[in-house]
Amino acid sequence: MQVRLLNSFLLNYFIISYGCQMNEYDSARLAAFLEFQGAIPAINAEKADMILVNTCSVRAKAEESAIARIRDLKPLKERNKSLKIGVLGCMAKNRGESLFKDLPFLDFVLGPKDYGELPAAKLANNYSAFIAIQSGCNMKCSYCIVPYVRGMEQYREVDSVLKEIEEAVANGVSEVTLLGQTVNGYRYKGLSFASLLRRVADVKGIERIRFMSPHPKHYSGELLEILLCEPKIAPHVHLPAQSGSNSILKKMKRQYTRENYLSIVEALRSSNSLYGITTDIICGYPGETEEEFEETLSLLREAKFDSAFTFAYSPREGTPSALEKEFLSEKQKKARLQKIIDLQHSITLERAKLMIGQSEKILLEKLSRKNSDEWVGKTGNFKRVVVKAQPNFREGMYVDCVIEGVKGHTLRGVASQF
Numbered sequence: 406m407q408v409r410l411l412n413s414f415l416l417n418y419f420i421i422s423y424g425c426q427m428n429e430y431d432s433a434r435l436a437a438f439l440e441f442q443g444a445i446p447a448i449n450a451e452k453a454d455m456i457l458v459n460t461c462s463v464r465a466k467a468e469e470s471a472i473a474r475i476r477d478l479k480p481l482k483e484r485n486k487s488l489k490i491g492v493l494g495c496m497a498k499n500r501g502e503s504l505f506k507d508l509p510f511l512d513f514v515l516g517p518k519d520y521g522e523l524p525a526a527k528l529a530n531n532y533s534a535f536i537a538i539q540s541g542c543n544m545k546c547s548y549c550i551v552p553y554v555r556g557m558e559q560y561r562e563v564d565s566v567l568k569e570i571e572e573a574v575a576n577g578v579s580e581v582t583l584l585g586q587t588v589n590g591y592r593y594k595g596l597s598f599a600s601l602l603r604r605v606a607d608v609k610g611i612e613r614i615r616f617m618s619p620h621p622k623h624y625s626g627e628l629l630e631i632l633l634c635e636p637k638i639a640p641h642v643h644l645p646a647q648s649g650s651n652s653i654l655k656k657m658k659r660q661y662t663r664e665n666y667l668s669i670v671e672a673l674r675s676s677n678s679l680y681g682i683t684t685d686i687i688c689g690y691p692g693e694t695e696e697e698f699e700e701t702l703s704l705l706r707e708a709k710f711d712s713a714f715t716f717a718y719s720p721r722e723g724t725p726s727a728l729e730k731e732f733l734s735e736k737q738k739k740a741r742l743q744k745i746i747d748l749q750h751s752i753t754l755e756r757a758k759l760m761i762g763q764s765e766k767i768l769l770e771k772l773s774r775k776n777s778d779e780w781v782g783k784t785g786n787f788k789r790v791v792v793k794a795q796p797n798f799r800e801g802m803y804v805d806c807v808i809e810g811v812k813g814h815t816l817r818g819v820a821s822q823f
């Protein structure tokens with residue numbers, strides 16, 4: 406394992422992470438590995454002996470920001486000749502050796518597969534852990550670089566997943582988020598994702614289970630049933646829609662229709678109208694007509710997402726869609742994006758208001774940065790709630806509260822039992 410070569414001079418490390426939760430998870434595993442080797446986290450890049458930049462290639466913009474950040478590190482290297490700077494992650498795999506040409510002061514470049522054997526257990530914090538159960542993706546959506554940089558889907562052994570969760574629980578964790586590029590496509594020796602969820606729910610000490618990111622194609626009846634019946638599975642899914650138009654979904658090779666997608670939303674909300682559903686939307690895909698764009702707006706209205714990550718399409722070199730001719734100008738794409746943002750903003754607010762009067766169990770995450778008399782927690786349906794601090798409040802504690810109002814998109818609650 407190549408990182409081990411660095412051990413002899415390593416004292417303080419600093420990791421800069423870009424992109425998805427899978428990347429965050431990899432960064433956490435790297436940190437665990439380095440600390441196992443005796444390294445200490447540096448408080449900032451200036452104080453580090455080694456800086457690792459864990460990159461993302463999904464959007465051209467993510468690569469550009471990572472490259473700009475790496476360039477900013479050059480003066481540190483000039484001041485401290487023994488400082489080592491390495492680039493990891495999808496961009497490292499995607500650009501490989503050519504990165505040395507653009508950034509000659511780099512010491513090493515490692516793709517995601519080069520550190521696949523790192524020890525797995527690392528907590529996102531003291532009470533919540535990310536657990537990777539699947540890597541890679543078999544879908545080949547036309548605009549996405551992930552399958553080319555992360556390879557085909559691979560699934561972790563069930564026993565190793567459960568062991569990691571049990572170890573995390575022994576360290577105080579009560580919430581786990583199972584991670585994978587198409588996490589609900591997980592299968593291992595005949596065991597489905599739904600069965601894995603059942604096994605995770607059986608782990609003593611686990612209170613809340615989340616997963617990220619599911620693909621609409623992999624919502625079986627078995628999965629929907631356990632999502633709605635198992636109380637430990639948090640009532641929230643992040644369900645990337647990308648577009649509301651069937652013709653665009655077809656061009657994107659998403660492998661579902663608007664109707665399939667909405668049937669999942671309906672199944673989840675029919676038994677719990679407050680079920681949290683968040684999504685990703687891309688507008689301005691090559692050739693997207695005004696009518697097709699309107700269908701995305703109507704999907705937002707129909708699905709009533711609790712929130713959405715929204716993007717104007719930008720071509721990603723190395724993907725099939727980058728070869729398609731674009732008809733919309735950047736200005737037109739931005740105007741469409743703004744319409745989506747404005748509409749979603751009002752829907753998010755509408756959904757938040759529905760929570761008023763509800764009794765919710767929130768998991769306390771941290772003291773509010775704005776007011777040290779307040780704590781911030783999360784509901785099962787993934788909404789942020791601010792409550793007045795109590796002397797016994799601590800990170801990772803579950804507190805019952807009643808939602809009394811909404812400020813911005815944040816809920817205000819009154820703790821009733823703690």
Ligand code: SF4
Pocket residue numbers: 542543544545546549550551552586587620
């Ligand atoms: S499902 Fe599509 S968008 Fe998601 S990682 Fe796979 S190819 Fe990319």
